[in-house]
Amino acid sequence: MSWLKSHWKPLAVVLALALGIAWYARPVDVYGLSPEVKDIGHISLYVRALGTGGQDFPIMELTRSDPEWDTVKEAAEALRFRRPPWNLLLQFLDQKVVTGRRTEDGDFHVMLTLADQNHGYVQIQFFVDKWTCSSPHSIRNLALWVKDARETGSALAESLLPLMKES
Numbered sequence: 001m002s003w004l005k006s007h008w009k010p011l012a013v014v015l016a017l018a019l020g021i022a023w024y025a026r027p028v029d030v031y032g033l034s035p036e037v038k039d040i041g042h043i044s045l046y047v048r049a050l051g052t053g054g055q056d057f058p059i060m061e062l063t064r065s066d067p068e069w070d071t072v073k074e075a076a077e078a079l080r081f082r083r084p085p086w087n088l089l090l091q092f093l094d095q096k097v098v099t100g101r102r103t104e105d106g107d108f109h110v111m112l113t114l115a116d117q118n119h120g121y122v123q124i125q126f127f128v129d130k131w132t133c134s135s136p137h138s139i140r141n142l143a144l145w146v147k148d149a150r151e152t153g154s155a156l157a158e159s160l161l162p163l164m165k166e167s
Contacts, residue, residue, distance in 0.1 A: 021085045024083055024085060024087075024088060025082050025083055025084065025085055026082070027080045027081065027082055028080070028081055028082075028083070029077060029079065029080060029081075030076050030077060030079065030114055030122055030124065031077075032081075033081065033083075033122045033124070033133050033135060033144075034120060034121065034122035034133075034135035034136070034137070035120075036116065036118060036119075036120025036121075036135075036136065037114055037115070037116050037120045037121060037122050037135075038116055038120070039116050039117060040073060040076075040114045040115070040116055041063070041064065041115065041116055041117045042061070042062070042063060042114075042115040042116075043060075043061075043062040043063075043069070043072055043073065043076070043112065043113065043114055043115075044059060044060070044061055044062075044111075044112070044113040044115075045059065045060040045062065045072055045110075045111070045112055045113075045160065045163075045164075046059045046060075046109075046110070046111040046112075047108065047109070047110050047111075047157055047160055047161060047164050048108065048109040048110075049107075049108060049157075049161075050103035050104070050105075050107040050108060050109060050128070051103050051104050051105035051106060051107055052105055053105055054103070057161075057164035057165070058164075060072075060163070060164065068163045071159075071160075071163060072112075072160065072163065075156060075159055075160065076112050076114060076124070079124070079146070079152070079156070080146070080147070081131065081133070081144040081145065081146055082144070082145040082146075083142070083143075083144060083145070084142075084143050084144075084145060087142040087143065090140065090142060091137060091138035091139070091140065091142055103128060106154070107128045107154075108126065108127075108128075108153060108154055108157035108158075109125070109126065109127045109128075110125065110126040110153060110156055110157045110160065111123065111124070111125045111126075112124045112125075120135075120136065121135065121136065122134075122135045123135070124144075125141065126149075126152075126153035126156065126157070128150070129149050129150040129153070130143070130149065131143070131144040131145070131146045131149055131153065132144060
C-alpha cells in the first residue's frame with residue numbers, strides 16, 4: 001500500500017496518457033478529423049483511375065446548389081477513420097520524401113476536400129490502399145486507418161465515378 005501512495009502520480013500520468021491515446025485513436029468521421037469543419041459549404045472532388053488504362057477526371061467543385069452535392073457529401077460523411085497515435089507527433093514534422101507506388105488496373109486515387117464557410121477544411125485522400133488526411137493543423141499528410149482500406153476506397157471511387165463521367 002505504501003508503494004502505491006508514493007507512486008500514484010506517475011501512475012496517474014501513464015493512465016491519463018493511455019486514455020488520451022485511446023480517445024485520439026477512436027473512430028471518427030470527417031468532422032472529427034478537423035474541428036473547424038462543422039458545416040460543409042464547399043466540396044472539391046478528384047478521382048483518377050490508375051493502371052495502364054487509367055483516366056483522369058476533371059476536378060469537380062461542388063456547392064450546395066449542385067445536383068451531385070448530396071451524393072458526394074453523404075459518401076464522405078459515411079466514412080469512418082482511426083488516427084494512429086504517432087500522428088500527434090508527425091503533424092509537426094515536415095514530410096520531405098515522396099515515394100512512387102506501383103499501380104494496377106482497378107486501382108484508384110480519390111481526393112476529397114471538404115471546406116466550411118469559416119475557411120476550415122479537411123482533405124482526405126485514398127491512393128491504391130492507403131488513406132491520408134491533411135488539415136490546417138498539420139504540415140503533412142497524416143495516415144488514417146480505415147477498415148478494409150482498399151475495398152472501402154475502391155467502393156467510394158466506383159460510387160463517385162458515374163458523377164464524374166456525367167459532368
